[in-house]
Amino acid sequence: MKDRRFSQTLLFKMSLRMGVVAAIFFAIQLGAVVWMYAHRPNELDQLLVSAETHRIASELRQTSPDAEFSVPPDLKRPLSGNTKRAFVIHDHRGRVVGRYNDGDLRVADTPPSSFVKIRTQRETLNDQFLLSGTRRVTVDGHPLWVSVAILGQGFDPFIPVIFNEIRVHVLFPVVLITLLFLLFNYGVVKRTLKPLNDTIETVNKVDPTDPSARVPSSSYSWELRALTESTNHMLERVQRSMHMLRDFSGNVAHELRTPLAIMLLTIRKLPDDQFRESLHRDALGMRRLVEQLLDLSQAESLNIQRDAARVNLGQVAQTVVGELVPLALSRQRFINYSDEGAPEIRGHEEAIARALRNVVENALVYTPVDTGIEVTSGPGPSYEVRDHGPGIPQASRHRVRERFYRGTDEKSGGAGLGLAIATTIVEAHGGRLEIEDAADGGALVRLTFVAQYGKTL
Amino acid sequence: MKLLLVEDNRRLAFLLADALREEGFTVDRAETLRATSELCGTQPYDLLLLDLGMPDGDGLDFVRKHRRREAACPILVITARGALDDRVAGLDVGADDYMVKPFEIPELAARCRALLRRSVPGYLPNLSFANVTFEVSNREVRVADQPVSLAPRELDLLERLILRAGHVVPKARLEQVLYTLSEEVSPNAVEASVSRLRKRLRQAGAAVVLHTAHGIGYALVAKTSKHEDVST
Numbered sequence: 001m002k003d004r005r006f007s008q009t010l011l012f013k014m015s016l017r018m019g020v021v022a023a024i025f026f027a028i029q030l031g032a033v034v035w036m037y038a039h040r041p042n043e044l045d046q047l048l049v050s051a052e053t054h055r056i057a058s059e060l061r062q063t064s065p066d067a068e069f070s071v072p073p074d075l076k077r078p079l080s081g082n083t084k085r086a087f088v089i090h091d092h093r094g095r096v097v098g099r100y101n102d103g104d105l106r107v108a109d110t111p112p113s114s115f116v117k118i119r120t121q122r123e124t125l126n127d128q129f130l131l132s133g134t135r136r137v138t139v140d141g142h143p144l145w146v147s148v149a150i151l152g153q154g155f156d157p158f159i160p161v162i163f164n165e166i167r168v169h170v171l172f173p174v175v176l177i178t179l180l181f182l183l184f185n186y187g188v189v190k191r192t193l194k195p196l197n198d199t200i201e202t203v204n205k206v207d208p209t210d211p212s213a214r215v216p217s218s219s220y221s222w223e224l225r226a227l228t229e230s231t232n233h234m235l236e237r238v239q240r241s242m243h244m245l246r247d248f249s250g251n252v253a254h255e256l257r258t259p260l261a262i263m264l265l266t267i268r269k270l271p272d273d274q275f276r277e278s279l280h281r282d283a284l285g286m287r288r289l290v291e292q293l294l295d296l297s298q299a300e301s302l303n304i305q306r307d308a309a310r311v312n313l314g315q316v317a318q319t320v321v322g323e324l325v326p327l328a329l330s331r332q333r334f335i336n337y338s339d340e341g342a343p344e345i346r347g348h349e350e351a352i353a354r355a356l357r358n359v360v361e362n363a364l365v366y367t368p369v370d371t372g373i374e375v376t377s378g379p380g381p382s383y384e385v386r387d388h389g390p391g392i393p394q395a396s397r398h399r400v401r402e403r404f405y406r407g408t409d410e411k412s413g414g415a416g417l418g419l420a421i422a423t424t425i426v427e428a429h430g431g432r433l434e435i436e437d438a439a440d441g442g443a444l445v446r447l448t449f450v451a452q453y454g455k456t457l
Numbered sequence: 458m459k460l461l462l463v464e465d466n467r468r469l470a471f472l473l474a475d476a477l478r479e480e481g482f483t484v485d486r487a488e489t490l491r492a493t494s495e496l497c498g499t500q501p502y503d504l505l506l507l508d509l510g511m512p513d514g515d516g517l518d519f520v521r522k523h524r525r526r527e528a529a530c531p532i533l534v535i536t537a538r539g540a541l542d543d544r545v546a547g548l549d550v551g552a553d554d555y556m557v558k559p560f561e562i563p564e565l566a567a568r569c570r571a572l573l574r575r576s577v578p579g580y581l582p583n584l585s586f587a588n589v590t591f592e593v594s595n596r597e598v599r600v601a602d603q604p605v606s607l608a609p610r611e612l613d614l615l616e617r618l619i620l621r622a623g624h625v626v627p628k629a630r631l632e633q634v635l636y637t638l639s640e641e642v643s644p645n646a647v648e649a650s651v652s653r654l655r656k657r658l659r660q661a662g663a664a665v666v667l668h669t670a671h672g673i674g675y676a677l678v679a680k681t682s683k684h685e686d687v688s689t
Binding site: 255256257258260261262263264265266268269287 | 468469472473475537557558561
């Protein structure tokens with residue numbers, strides 16, 4: 001998992017869930033507020049009167065308490081379409097300091113008793129209501145009494161009040177809680193999840209082809225310990241099954257090699273004729289197949305570590321070519337070797353020799369009689385083997401590296417494992433096997449290794 | 458030379474022993490490590506051919522124990538496990554050579570002879586004494602450059618005697634090394650072989666005498682004038 005999208009992270013999911021919880025909380029709160037006011041209209045009346053008187057009082061601040069209050073245009077606007085409103089402001093001496101009436105409303109002109117603080121009254125006239133009330137407010141340290149009368153209809157005049165209520169009692173706490181949630185998420189949850197991210201990093205660093213690697217155990221929490229432990233258990237099982245596979249190839253070796261040995265020895269005892277010859281050839285072919293299968297399974301279980309032995313590529317090539325010269329000569333082909341200075345690499349010497357041997361043997365099959373193949377080591381950590389045969393067609397180049405793939409001509413008589421073995425070995429060393437056309441005909445197989453290769457533990 | 462072939466697959470063991478006999482070796486067979494231990498304690502084998510995968514134990518453990526014995530004969534491990542690590546492990550615990558099944562008999566025989574050359578003093582590819590030469594690899598005997606044909610048993614006897622030419626080889630030891638465990642050895646079997654070999658050598662004009670040290674054994678010594686008529 002390389003691409004870490006925020007929308008896929010645990011942190012995001014937790015934030016999202018917290019957001020949903022906040023939204024549900026908001027809805028419940030909203031429902032509660034609406035339900036409450038729908039069932040107690042008196043409270044809405046009180047709130048509306050309070051809201052109006054406070055609005056008026058706040059405008060009063062701008063004038064001197066003794067001066068007559070001139071009504072600003074803001075206050076003259078009706079609360080809603082079909083609402084009429086009037087108000088009277090008395091000071092503590094009973095004097096009227098301000099007055100407004102946009103309709104024919106009856107407002108108590110008599111100053112209220114000085115002890116009145118809150119008074120609300122509702123009268124219903126047909127489908128209309130008349131709210132009247134008085135509030136004692138304090139402006140610049142002086143008490144004032146604001147009496148308001150509101151004539152209206154339906155629910156509209158109350159909407160601003162309800163909105164205000166929702167703002168104060170619902171929206172504000174919900175926003176606060178959501179912010180706290182998110183802060184909590186970023187502060188606490190992110191920190192809590194950090195070891196998890198660290199563990200992911202560590203697990204990612206584990207080399208998947210090296211089953212002996214283990215994730216260092218985390219002591220942070222039970223869950224992480226459990227995670228690292230189960231990762232390690234899994235790696236252990238992988239290792240065990242890889243070993244089982246290796247043991248299996250050993251068992252196959254034993255099971256096949258012993259009967260083959262018996263077969264070859266028995267064939268020796270047959271009368272010396274053409275049947276014995278052909279049986280012997282077949283048995284030798286089977287022996288080669290078994291050996292190649294084992295070579296392949298061994299190549300697959302190759303695990304080159306950073307501290308693997310140093311291998312001198314030039315020396316290996318020299319040995320391999322030396323071993324194959326008699327074979328080449330017996331088939332009337334020859335091998336030329338040139339050392340262009342390949343460096344030492346870390347790896348499995350025998351396996352590298354086997355890879356090169358397979359490629360050279362393959363070339364010996366396809367190069368015509370009385371031609372040679374050229375084996376070059378270097379420059380750089382690579383081998384080149386070129387023959388003077390028909391070359392390998394572009395279309396089947398990737399297929400010759402597959403197991404049991406033989407060219408169409410059946411010329412080799414082999415099982416088609418040679419280049420597969422070589423490819424597997426080269427790739428186990430971090431390198432690659434490439435097939436090209438040689439400059440003047442024939443195939444060119446290049447085995448490129450990596451100078452500094454080795455898996456970290 | 459006498460080999461002990463330790464192989465639990467009876468058919469393979471039988472065929473292998475047969476092929477090795479054709480190559481001129483005297484071969485005993487064992488099918489368990491227990492039997493191998495007992496045989497190694499009582500019989501003078503020159504070489505042990507050991508299959509690692511035995512039913513009654515780990516062949517590598519056996520090699521390790523065998524190495525601690527005094528005058529332990531060399532071990533050639535023959536096995537189906539041919540991975541590099543297996544070979545290294547086999548050689549590291551004290552095996553002298555390692556061959557992976559299935560193998561060609563000529564190569565196995567050649568490797569056996571190579572091991573014997575290292576462990577048996579004087580066991581050269583070409584043994585010679587006076588005008589008698591014994592080619593180990595193809596078991597060809599020449600007297601004064603003329604080939605002489607000998608029966609297998611007499612070849613084995615000559616090989617033993619020429620290897621210790623000038624020294625007496627005890628009769629009891631010859632009885633042990635010339636015959637396999639499965640052969641009935643009659644009390645005068647060695648004597649009979651000796652007299653046949655003596656006759657063949659004399660007919661071929663060999664400048665050696667097969668001397669009988671009564672009650673002890675036999676010795677191949679160079680012919681001098683005083684031997685002229687003692688030899689019979």
